[in-house]
Amino acid sequence: MSSGTAGRSTAFAPFDLPGLPERSGVPPKPIRRMVFVLGDQLDRRSAAFDDFDPATDAIFMAEVMAESTHVPSSKIRSALFFSSMRHFAQAAADDGLRVHYTRLDDPDALGTLAEELERAHAALAPTEVAMVSPGEWRLHEQFAQHPARPRLLEDRHFLCSRAQFDRHVAGRKQLRMEYFYREMRTLHGILMDGGKPVGGKWNFDAENRKAFPASGPQPVPPRHGCPPDAITLEVLTMVECRLSAHPGSLDAFDWPVTRAHALYALGDFVAHRLPRFGDHQDAMWTGEPWLYHAHIASSMNLKLLDPREVIAAAEHAWREGHAPLPAVEGFIRQILGWREFVHGVYWHSMPAYLQGNALEATEPLPGFYWTGSTEMACLSQAIGQTLAHGYAHHIQRLMVTGLYALLLGVDPRAVHAWYLSVYVDAVEWVELPNTLGMALYADGGLMASKPYAATGKYIDRMSNYCKGCRFDPAASVGDDACPFTTLYWSFLLRHQSALAKNPRMSLQLKNLSRLDSDMRARIEARAESIRSGGGTPPQSTMKDLLS
Ligand SMILES: Cc1cc2nc3c(=O)[nH]c(=O)nc-3n(C[C@H](O)[C@H](O)[C@H](O)COP(=O)(O)OP(=O)(O)OC[C@H]3O[C@@H](n4cnc5c(N)ncnc54)[C@H](O)[C@@H]3O)c2cc1C
Ligand code: SF4
Secondary structure (H helix, E strand, O other), X not given: OOOOOOOOOOOOOOOOOOOOHHHHOOXXXXXXXXXXXXXXXXXXXXXXXXXXXXXXXXXXXXXXXXXXXXXXXXXXXXHHHXXXXXXXXXXXXXXXXXXXXXOOOOOOOOOOHHHHHHHHHHHHOOOEEEEEOOOOHHHHHHHHOOOOOOEEEOOOOOOOOHHHHHHHHOOOOOOOHHHHHHHHHHHHOOOEEOOEEHHHOOOOHHHOOOOOOOOOOOOOOOOOOOOOOHHHHHHHHHHHHHOOOOOOOOOOOOOOOOHHHHHHHHHHHHHXXXXXXXXXXXXXXXXXXXXXXXXXXXXXXOOOOOHHHHHHHHHHHHHOOOOOHHHHHHHHHHHHHHHHHHHHHHHHHOOHHHHOOOOOOOEOOOHHHHOOOOOOHHHHHHHHHHHHHOOOXXXXXXXXXXXXXHHHOEOHHHHHHHHHHHOOOOOHHHHHHHHHHHHOOOOOOOXXXXXXXXXXXXXXXXXXXHHHOOOEOOOOOOOOEOHHHHHHHHHHHHHHHHHOOOHXXXXXXXXXHOOOHHHHHHHHHHHHHHHOOOOOOOOOOHHHHHO
């Protein structure tokens, strides 16, 4: 491998692709097409590589500080992106493709993608620049107006194109994932028998989503991670040094960083966890961060895996009798349904979506979201594993960290910044609708038909967290009252007139009407004390932590 990169002092340099000509010493060769590849576009089957000619074309990639700081990206998330990018670039170079690469720690690294593209365009003087259309609105706008005039190509990763989703929306008063999902099943012939869903119904939720018995999960099949190789180790060292104040830890890094790793992770899930996926999809358990989930969202979002192959692997497992239909249908609905649906919602609704704050929430994000240091056992578990692994499963995100932020009334943009920072799979097109829409109801009901508001009793039912907590999930007032339960009633009191218009809230509001005025006053007093930080660590912000 060429090592013409002047000025890199590291003795241990497994990854050493040429930078741009003026600093690498590699003589400039005329380039027809420069393919600019972003960190979440790691797919050589993408439209940017159609007709790629190794004799005349080149790849350009850049690690930039701005993408780790526009929200304070956790160390593990940044490391995953950088390591996956380096592996992608190295594999392309090993296959004989010409690759120019800027590393975060290059002495002349510029810091933003736009600047790096401008410099690469000037240095390599290609006839044209091509890239897959960025998945994030902010970057799409930057590159649509960039002086290098990149040709923005359709992202073929998704089964539903942006235009097709717009057609789905046209003429509908209300968007509901379930109807979209049925259309997608029919259109793509997935889990279909002629024109009918296999098993006679579209949805097997009634058979899924059980809690664990009191004895807990049966021994959970061990998750086979992907231990860091030399390239990843170098990235971990760089991230620890350059992003030392960023949240989270790198000690347990074992995420897939190559397509081969990602396929291995998919196979591991299908073989060992898919058969139990549906049963305990919503259950949580102390000290069990992984359970029966797939842990492949980061691989799909970086485009190391194609959703079609993930869906096909799950359907095949059912057809071969390896996994039951409720588990397989439940899993496929997450990808063919939810994942495609949120992608459509994002592109259909941006940029206005980002401003959504239907419940006028203004509280700051509690400081313990960045440390996990709280007496609330459920939050301590969910945040603790998030900072250690960059991972929590859907119900931990929705009904623990998301629910607390909803009930407390935290400013949606602060919550959005947190989710985008801390998860290895966090990219805005999927994170934002889940956070603003599903968890916080900040879009006024586009994603969810009602706010996912619940007391601590929901968490008690679906986990064993409350057994190890000093609070009582059934109590709404008093020193031991569960903060979720207190804040739930306070939330309903605060929003009752707006929520009264929603028939799906009628039972909850009927229960609220049974509270007498004395109880309401006691709830409000305790809610106020929670909001002002009573009993929890100071409400520091990430800005404080980074300063
Ligand atoms: C507040 C909040 C923020 C979220 N942020 C992200 C995010 O940044 N990135 C992300 O990929 N997912 C996000 N999700 C969705 C979901 O929680 C994760 O996709 C899932 O937990 C990833 O773990 P897994 O791969 O083990 O998923 P599994 O539970 O095994 O599910 C399989 C796959 O289905 C897809 N999926 C499941 N639920 C959803 C959903 N609601 N929306 C879109 N795709 C879904 C994912 O690709 C996932 O890998 C968020 C959910 C909430 C409530
Ligand atoms: S009692 Fe409340 S705060 Fe404690 S774990 Fe249960 S839900 Fe969470």
